Amino acid sequence: MYHKNLVPYYQLFDHAPMAAAILDVDELKLQMGNRQVFELWEKDQTILSVPLLDFLPELIGQRFPGYLAEVAKTGKTIQEKGARVMLERNGRREWVFMDYSYSPIYNGRHTPSGILVLATDVCERELNRLVVQQSSRDLRNLVMSAPVPMCIYMGEEFKVEVVNDHMRNLWQDKPQVPNAILNHVLVHRIPYTSTENGITYSYTPLGSIENGTAGICVIATKGS
Numbered sequence: 001m002y003h004k005n006l007v008p009y010y011q012l013f014d015h016a017p018m019a020a021a022i023l024d025v026d027e028l029k030l031q032m033g034n035r036q037v038f039e040l041w042e043k044d045q046t047i048l049s050v051p052l053l054d055f056l057p058e059l060i061g062q063r064f065p066g067y068l069a070e071v072a073k074t075g076k077t078i079q080e081k082g083a084r085v086m087l088e089r090n091g092r093r094e095w096v097f098m099d100y101s102y103s104p105i106y107n108g109r110h111t112p113s114g115i116l117v118l119a120t121d122v123c124e125r126e127l128n129r130l131v132v133q134q135s136s137r138d139l140r141n142l143v144m145s146a147p148v149p150m151c152i153y154m155g156e157e158f159k160v161e162v163v164n165d166h167m168r169n170l171w172q173d174k175p176q177v178p179n180a181i182l183n184h185v186l187v188h189r190i191p192y193t194s195t196e197n198g199i200t201y202s203y204t205p206l207g208s209i210e211n212g213t214a215g216i217c218v219i220a221t222k223g224s
Contacts, residue, residue: 021117022105025072028052028065031114040121042089058088068102068115075112077103082126094147097126123148124221128191128204131217139206139217149220152206158182161215170199170220185216198222 013020019037023030029051038044047055052065059065062085067078079101087096098119105114127146131139140162143150149167153160158177178194178201185192185203192203199220206215 016118019117019119019121023052023068023115023117025112025114028068028115030055037117037119040119041087056087058086058093062086071102071104071115072112075104075106077101082122082129089147095145096121096147097123124200124202124219127219128202128217131204131206143217146219150218152215152217153177153182154215156186156214158186158216167218167220182216186214 013032013034016034016036019034019040021030021033021037029049030047031049033045033048041047041056043055052068053060064085070076071078079099081099083098083100084095085098086093088094089096099122100117100119103116103118104112105116107113123146127142127148127150130142139152143152143162144164146164146166149164149170151160151163151167158179160175160177163171163175181192181194181201181203185205189205191205194201194203199222202219202221204217204219206217
């Protein structure tokens with residue numbers, strides 16, 4: 001049962017298109033969270049009334065607890081786009097990208113009594129942005145450390161140049177080569193997106209055909 005002061009947020013949370021949570025200002029205990037935030041954190045509702053750093057200890061040493069304390073103290077909203085956050089997922093810690101905001105919730109005395117947390121996983125957007133900026137060596141490292149399924153096909157024969165474990169698991173160790181889509185992206189040199197079996201695939205062209213460095217980066221995410 002949620003605190004009566006949070007009842008107005010219940011329906012808002014239930015229909016919010018992004019991850020949403022409310023923390024108290026004293027110990028950063030989780031007072032309310034929607035389905036998306038529990039999925040984002042890979043937690044269940046047993047973390048309600050538990051301090052943030054107790055159920056997300058990987059945040060210790062990162063800047064976000066300090067930002068939350070600043071919101072609680074000053075009442076000023078803090079927001080950031082494309083922030084790198086270290087989270088534990090699938091039993092291991094990895095970097096993810098988030099758009100987020102921390103906003104104060106005021107009580108009747110006009111002092112912050114809670115903090116509204118809104119967050120959206122933007123890994124696909126940020127990885128696509130980084131892909132076109134990386135050298136070949138850095139691109140390989142980016143793929144292997146990505147928190148989502150990711151691979152790179154090279155050349156007109158679409159050889160799998162590099163693939164991370166997330167994509168291998170998605171493929172079930174059977175490499176997939178969607179030749180029609182890859183050829184379309186290679187020839188037209190424009191990004192392309194398709195959805196299959198609930199998975200959205202984002203294709204981004206790399207290099208150029210003329211100098212023999214043409215390739216395609218593929219990122220897979222769960223369809224919305």
